[in-house]
Amino acid sequence: MNFYLPLEEWTNTFVNDWLLPTVGGFFGRLSDGIETVVEGLTDFLIWLPPLLITVILIALTLWLAGKGIAVFTLIGCIYLGSVELWPEAMMTVAIIIVATLLSVVFGVPLGILASKSEVINRIIRPVLDFMQTLPSFVYLIPAILLFGLGGVPAVISTFIFATPPSVRMTNLGIRQVPTDITEASKAFGSTSWQMLLKVELPMSLQTIMAGVNQTIMLALSMAVIASMIGAPGLGSTVLSGISNVNVGLGLTGGLGIVVLAIIIDRITQGIGDKL
Template sequence: MNYFKLPLEEWTNTFINDWFLPNMSGFFDGISNVFQSFIDMITKLLIAVPPEIIAIILIILAWRISGKGLALFTLVGCLYMGSVGMWEAAMQTVGIMIVSTIVSVFIGVPLGILSETSKGVDKVIRPILDFMQTLPIFVYLIPSILLFGLGGVPAVIATFVFAAPPAVRMTSLGIKQVPAEVVEASKAFGSTTTQLLFKVQLPLAMPAIMAGVNQTIMLSLSMAVVSSMIGAPGLGSSVLRGIATVNVGLGLTAGLAIVVLAIILDRITQSLGQKTKF
């Protein structure tokens, strides 16, 4: 039997090549330049600072926020990354992760607030989040390369699509879980909508918001290897080189460095979330 074939592929390529890119390339070039400058600034700063100073700062943060156990692990992890020659690559990965997390949180948290405070916004945002979380990673790498070229910028954009939904959902959930009695009492004492949000709901929702930030950071790190396929520097590119050359040692060395970073950042952000409980 002959079935009707929807020419979606041809329509998409025609739209992209004949209208979208010729008319919008300048706009996306501007965005790319801004993001690239931000990434370069953070990465150069992380690489310029002596590794010993960054290690000491991380150890102190781990000790003060999470305890002696994580501080000891952080010390061993930093020594490991330095001893195997992965420190600079780790800082490049952290730089991209920082930019991705900042973008995801600064967009995700306000969207989460809007999603909870407006049913109309929630109806629009929810299917978009479902689409972002279920669309295969490699599918949105293609438009990222097309619009932003190769390097750190498309990695940030692709990571944002992958990592922003938890920030939105956890912010909305945190506000939703604020006890109705507390909200009613606040209104009874004359709180405005803005005061209710910033002085009651957001502080009480902070543990859930920090859980969303934690998940955003973990998802950003999990994209390190995938992002290296579109030219992102860092530990992921070392893993990719190990795969391409069947160099098990290189892949293991860089992979363990990613694990070390993930554990340190995960435990620190988890402890921060627990400390924000009221």
Template sequence: MNYFNLPLEQWTNDFVDGWLLPVTGEFFGAISNGLRTFVDGMTNLLIAIPPELLTVLLVLLAWKIAGKGVALFALAGGLYLGSVGLWESAMQTVAIVMVSTFISVLIGVPFGILAATNKTMANLVRPVLDFMQTLPSFVYLIPAILLFGLGNVPAVIATFVFATPPAVRMTTLGIQQVPADVVEASKAFGSTKWQLLSKVQLPLATPSIMAGINQTMMLALSMAVIASMIGAPGLGSVVLQGISTVNVGLGLTGGLGIVVLAIIMDRITQGFARKL
């Protein structure tokens, strides 16, 4: 039952067309150009490295950090991506995931530290994180397209919004779970706030922070198919093409490629966390 008509749609469009785009267009354009250069540079670097060499380096890294089983899987995964002709698409996806994860961690971890050490900041950050996690993923695409156009840049922005909350929450949780007696002992020995944070809280919270980074990376990879709807290249576009043409084989091939990347990234980051 409609008691009154709230013209929210009209207000939003007037705000966007009358102020947001004319006033902030150049600002977001500069951000878009910087991110595009970053992502394109990462993509070109990964594609320029011979697939055989990159696979060997990945296998050695997996063996050193996560063990022989993960190294064998990384070898099989590299052979699979090359044999089905998805190596370049996989590198495009990896570049977007790496850039998105880097930005999410760069912003998320400091905000997690602030939220853990400042109650006011925690009260401000919590509803923002709730909003970021509960808003449907497709809704992120609308402002991303509006402000950054089509391609890999809006994909990075949308992925950043979707994947950042775990980095913030797990960092906050890790610092808050540092035993109180350890904190009190550190204060008793005359530690400053910075020394307490850098030498006690952060080292003890490292497993939780690494778990947050791992989840951030997995969420960034899970956005591959959704991001392909706004022109992001990579394995997601392969899956989307398979869906749009009802090509089951193509969709399965691209989907398995995403699974391969997800397992390799997950096991390597978990192994790195155990090493720390």
């Protein structure tokens, strides 16, 4: 076949001739704002004594997940300190916190809208399918283009990559609220807002928290990938080990990510169970 589709040329022309000149200033200001938040949170977490953070984490896991996870948390925090990766761990946590908050702020309302409108649900579903099937490395390209290198594009790419579970699980949770309960709520004169805030969201909260948990896990999975565009933290340690064929360094950073993943996973699961 001799047919040729100049998609590459069209894309580059669109980006260079329209997108960057038109919205470059907006994304620059957005980048400055996100960078201020990420750097402030990172500096705060590094400033806090590691012992204080360890005690808080142990108390949380003991309350939410039991003694076994509390012991694991103690061992994990000792490990991060003993291999001198505590600052890198706090950098990773800061990026995950900001990206997860953005995902929840955008994802939960979208999930609510999708649960209330079949039209919106049909529009959002293929978009979410596209976002979840697109290779994670592809997210780095627009992030670099619009936000440069560093922690900001890491937050943006992680936010986009990790948002679909929040939307899907919120939509699913609200749709699974029993019909007889919603009908009884209407019969007692509840408005749409009252039914949403006092019936549907409380009853679907555990499902929504499961979506938040998945969002956090996806954000952690982007830690190493985002380090390729200058994201600081444990991912950069693993990337350095790969680049220098330093198996020990890569293993050290990888175990640090595993420790964070298990601790955060058990805490978020425990919050969902408690709620």
